[in-house]
Amino acid sequence: MKIGIIGCGKxxxxxxxxxxxxxxxxxxxxxxDIDEEKAKYVAKKFGVRKYFKDYNYVINDKEIDLVDICxxxxxxxxxxxxxxxxxxxxxxxxxxxxxxxxxVEMIKVAKRNGVRLCVVHNFRYFSAMQGVKRSILxxxxxNVTSIQGVCHQHFPLRWSPRTWWFNQGGVIYDIGIHMxxxxxxxxxxYPKEVYAVGGDYLNGMNCVNQASVLIEFSGKxxxxxxxxxxxxxxxxxxxxxxxxxxIFSDMCFNHFYEAHGVPTPIDEIKNFSLKxxxxxxxxxxxxxxxxxxxxxxxxxxxxxxxxxxxEREPVTGxxxxxxxxxxxxxxxxxxxxxxxxxxKMIQSKSGDKNLCV
Amino acid sequence: MASKVGVSLxxxxxxxxxxxxxxxxxxxxxxxxxxxxxxxxxxEFRTPETGVITHPLFLDAxxxxxxKFYDLDSIYVVESDSVVGLPDFFIRWFxxxxxxxxxxxxxxxxxxxxxVLRDIEGLHLKKIRVPEVFxxxxxxxxLSKLKTSSITRMSCxxxxxxxxIPIRWKSKYHPWINEVIADANLVFRPDFSIVDGIIGVGGVxxxxxxxxxxxxxxxxxxxxxxxxxxxxxxxxxxxxxIAYIKKSEKLGVGTTKYELVGESIKKIRRKFEFNRIEHLxxxxxxxxxxxxxxxxxxxxx
Numbered sequence: 001m002k003i004g005i006i007g008c009g010k011x012x013x014x015x016x017x018x019x020x021x022x023x024x025x026x027x028x029x030x031x032x033d034i035d036e037e038k039a040k041y042v043a044k045k046f047g048v049r050k051y052f053k054d055y056n057y058v059i060n061d062k063e064i065d066l067v068d069i070c071x072x073x074x075x076x077x078x079x080x081x082x083x084x085x086x087x088x089x090x091x092x093x094x095x096x097x098x099x100x101x102x103x104v105e106m107i108k109v110a111k112r113n114g115v116r117l118c119v120v121h122n123f124r125y126f127s128a129m130q131g132v133k134r135s136i137l138x139x140x141x142x143n144v145t146s147i148q149g150v151c152h153q154h155f156p157l158r159w160s161p162r163t164w165w166f167n168q169g170g171v172i173y174d175i176g177i178h179m180x181x182x183x184x185x186x187x188x189x190y191p192k193e194v195y196a197v198g199g200d201y202l203n204g205m206n207c208v209n210q211a212s213v214l215i216e217f218s219g220k221x222x223x224x225x226x227x228x229x230x231x232x233x234x235x236x237x238x239x240x241x242x243x244x245x246x247i248f249s250d251m252c253f254n255h256f257y258e259a260h261g262v263p264t265p266i267d268e269i270k271n272f273s274l275k276x277x278x279x280x281x282x283x284x285x286x287x288x289x290x291x292x293x294x295x296x297x298x299x300x301x302x303x304x305x306x307x308x309x310x311e312r313e314p315v316t317g318x319x320x321x322x323x324x325x326x327x328x329x330x331x332x333x334x335x336x337x338x339x340x341x342x343x344k345m346i347q348s349k350s351g352d353k354n355l356c357v
Numbered sequence: 358m359a360s361k362v363g364v365s366l367x368x369x370x371x372x373x374x375x376x377x378x379x380x381x382x383x384x385x386x387x388x389x390x391x392x393x394x395x396x397x398x399x400x401e402f403r404t405p406e407t408g409v410i411t412h413p414l415f416l417d418a419x420x421x422x423x424x425k426f427y428d429l430d431s432i433y434v435v436e437s438d439s440v441v442g443l444p445d446f447f448i449r450w451f452x453x454x455x456x457x458x459x460x461x462x463x464x465x466x467x468x469x470x471x472x473v474l475r476d477i478e479g480l481h482l483k484k485i486r487v488p489e490v491f492x493x494x495x496x497x498x499x500l501s502k503l504k505t506s507s508i509t510r511m512s513c514x515x516x517x518x519x520x521x522i523p524i525r526w527k528s529k530y531h532p533w534i535n536e537v538i539a540d541a542n543l544v545f546r547p548d549f550s551i552v553d554g555i556i557g558v559g560g561v562x563x564x565x566x567x568x569x570x571x572x573x574x575x576x577x578x579x580x581x582x583x584x585x586x587x588x589x590x591x592x593x594x595x596x597x598x599i600a601y602i603k604k605s606e607k608l609g610v611g612t613t614k615y616e617l618v619g620e621s622i623k624k625i626r627r628k629f630e631f632n633r634i635e636h637l638x639x640x641x642x643x644x645x646x647x648x649x650x651x652x653x654x655x656x657x658x
Contacts, residue, residue: 014654045655154566155402157441202404202450232403232566289649 001026001304004058004088006079007070008033008042010159011093015122016070017046019297026304032058059083066091066307073173077102080117084109089116089307091300095177095327096320103324104350107317118303118313119320121181123236125295128256128278132240132249133186135258142244147187149225151179152235155209170200170207171229172327178292179225179236181315181323186240189217190357191322194329195339201230213330254278254287318357321346325357359614360580362587364625366573369555372418376575380422383577383618385549391430392495393423395462396517396547398502399436399444401565405451408556408569411500413452415553415575419500420460432460433490437467438525441565445469465490467523479540480604481533487544488523499547499581503554503572503588505563505631507639509534510598512564513588514550514581515605521545535600542581542610550584552576554591559629561636572627574620582611590622592629 003020005012008031020026030050033039043051052058058067059082067083069076069092077097080090090110096119097103110117123129136144153175172180184191198211210230215223236251249256255278257271282288302314322342328349329340347353363383367375387393397416403409416434423432434457436444448454448464457464467488475487491497501517508531509516518541519527519534530537554574560567574591578584582605586596596602596613606613 014650018653018655157402157443203452203454204449205446230404232407286649286653289646290653293653 001065001307002063003028003066003068004030004032004061004064005048005068005070006032006055006058007072007093008035008038009070012068012070013042013045015293015296016068016093016300017042019300020068021046022297023301023304026300029063030058030061055079056082059086059088064088066304069093074098077106080106081109084113084115084117087113087115091118091120091303093120094181094320095119095173095324096317097324100321100325100328100346100349101351103317103321104346104352104355107321110317116303116307116313117317118299118306119315119317120296120299121178121185121315121320121323122292122295122299123178123182123251124185124315125298126251126254126292128249128251128254129182129238131256132238132247135247135256136186136188136240136242140245140258141240141242141247144187144221144240144242146221146241147183147223147225148239148241149179149183149223150235150237151176151225152228152231152233154232154234155229169327169331170205170209171227172208172211172330174229175236176211176227176330177323177327179227179238180326181319182238183215183223183225184319184322184326186238187217187221187223189219189221191215191326191342192218193339193341194326194333196330196333197337198227199334208331208334211330211334213333215326251292254282322357358612359616360578360583360612362576362578362580362583362615362617364574364576364587364591364617364619366620366625367555367575368573369412369414372415372555372575373421376415376418377422377425379575379577379619387427387429387496388548390494390496391428392493393427393429393432394490394495394497395419395432395434396497396499396501396521396545397434397436398500398517398520399447399451400439400442400520402441402443402447403565406556406569408502408504408558408567409565410447410451411502412553412555413456415555416453416500417456417459419498419551420456420462424460432462433465433495434462435465435467435488435490435521437488437520437523437527438469439520440526440528442520467521468525470523472523475544477540477544479536479543480608481530481536482540485540485544486523488521491521491545496549497545497547499550501550501552502564503552503557503574503576503591505559505561505567505592505629507561507563507636507643509538509601510594510631511585511589511592513552513576514547514584515539515542515601515610517550518542518545518547518581535604538601539604539608539610542605543608546610547581549579550577550581552584552588554588554627557627557629559592559627559631561631561639568630570627570629574625574627578615580611580615582606582613583615586613586615587617587622591625591627593626593631
């Protein structure tokens with residue numbers, strides 16, 4: 001499969017390109033970036049044949065099957081719609097778009113042109129997250145009643161000197177969207193209503209840097225999550241409570257464990273041993289140091305497989321749309337100090353009153 | 358000859374009175390200068406109560422003192438951009454603007470104010486960019502924080518002048534950080550240094566992600582080398598094991614010999630939780646992470 005990558009920023013260099021390079025059936029044939037020097041540098045570094053300043057050359061290239069969009073969120077929709085119209089499959093970095101309206105349009109155009117659309121919500125591929133999902137699906141904790149997530153990350157100046165992210169919903173659209181996607185994925189349910197408190201807890205940062213959020217699902221379950229850019233340590237932990245037990249997971253150490261019945265010292269010893277085993281395994285393989293960057297590859301690999309086998313994408317456009325809708329609802333709820341009905345919001349923002357996700 | 362260094366106890370609630378008392382008893386004097394430059398620390402996106410950046414209440418107390426005792430034409434509060442520091446934003450987000458307005462002080466971003474290239478006889482640098490504000494005949498106060506550092510072990514008065522170098526990618530100097538700190542102090546030698554340790558930073562992940570230490574002290578003096586020597590003692594280091602203190606002394610920035618006024622060293626020594634084994638392991642881990650990350654992404658940047 002021939003790949004064209006648009007956007008040569010850090011996420012492309014640190015995650016997407018290394019992932020494609022490690023997948024035998026994928027070949028990156030061109031890269032594009034508005035900074036031509038950067039595109040040239042990246043092409044040379046990764047042995048890519050062609051580089052462009054204008055992304056339209058990638059989209060119009062007949063050789064290319066799949067376009068990978070690694071640009072900033074406000075450009076996703078325009079590029080994806082152009083690519084889909086040219087018959088290219090689309091892989092797009094999270095969030096799917098900068099707003100619900102654009103995301104709905106992207107999904108519609110992809111469907112109309114018979115191309116596949118997948119969004120990089122790679123946190124699903126942490127082995128701990130996969131383990132949590134497996135336990136839930138196997139019914140090991142009964143019916144899920146509530147999910148608690150803590151998603152803290154230091155303001156990501158170390159990641160990129162650019163500051164585009166704080167015009168776009170702050171922490172919610174940055175690392176927060178991964179937490180929202182993980183919760184929706186684990187809940188296996190439609191988010192009905194969202195209520196959030198928080199906002200800009202500094203002076204004039206003008207974006208959400210702290211939020212506590214309640215998500216009520218259509219079924220009998222609820223999620224409570226805390227998002228922050230203000231604390232100094234990365235925390236990405238999810239607790240899932242069910243009628244037959246609990247699952248505690250921590251993506252920083254790629255660790256999860258189930259808890260049933262009375263807490264005992266044996267439980268603690270077992271959990272500690274498991275945590276150390278995973279830690280040393282990840283340390284030796286280097287995954288510990290790469291953290292979430294190590295999980296782009298399995299998602300991309302699965303997407304390529306799904307295109308070939310015509311199976312469902314690992315993360316569909318609709319799933320990513322729901323995550324984005326929850327993110328948008330969080331910001332709206334903070335501003336309006338009221339709960340937001342997700343489906344009504346999607347219908348009103350997309351201008352399609354009959355739309356059903 | 359020993360340099361005089363003062364140490365006082367305070368919290369942020371009483372810092373106005375305590376700072377006034379401390380500076381007056383030290384004999385603080387602007388020596389007829391009518392302009393003052395205050396170099397603060399806004400080097401990282403951390404809120405003031407973490408101890409990482411200048412506390413607005415300390416700056417408020419210093420500006421109040423200067424306005425009360427001196428008839429000044431201008432007060433400039435300065436900081437420069439760094440890879441992880443956007444002072445233009447931090448000055449607003451962390452609540453400094455009302456304080457600057459209250460005392461008629463002007464904020465200047467050293468990376469954006471224009472600069473001249475100057476030759477120096479430094480240990481590493483032979484040329485250095487000097488921001489234009491430093492070309493004026495002004496009294497320079499270095500208002501720094503009392504912190505441990507994973508790179509230089511501690512970060513106090515002398516390290517603050519590293520932030521006077523106006524280029525953004527200062528991290529390129531990290532392999533020669535001790536020499537460059539000494540070189541920066543050759544050019545930007547403060548007339549007076551104040552180290553705010555009311556809330557300092559301890560642990561091995563300083564200066565940005567360490568443990569806030571409620572040390573309730575501040576250290577001050579005209580000689581930044583002597584001030585840092587006292588800070589080293591407070592944290593639990595021997596000044597001779599801090600490379601940039603030794604190198605600064607060698608360059609003639611100041612002396613490690615100090616005469617303490619105010620509190621005694623015994624009374625002010627604090628536990629800054631700097632475990633040397635943990636520090637070593639952290640350094641090994643950091644290098645491993647860099648190596649893995651570079652190998653994975655083929656990114657040599």
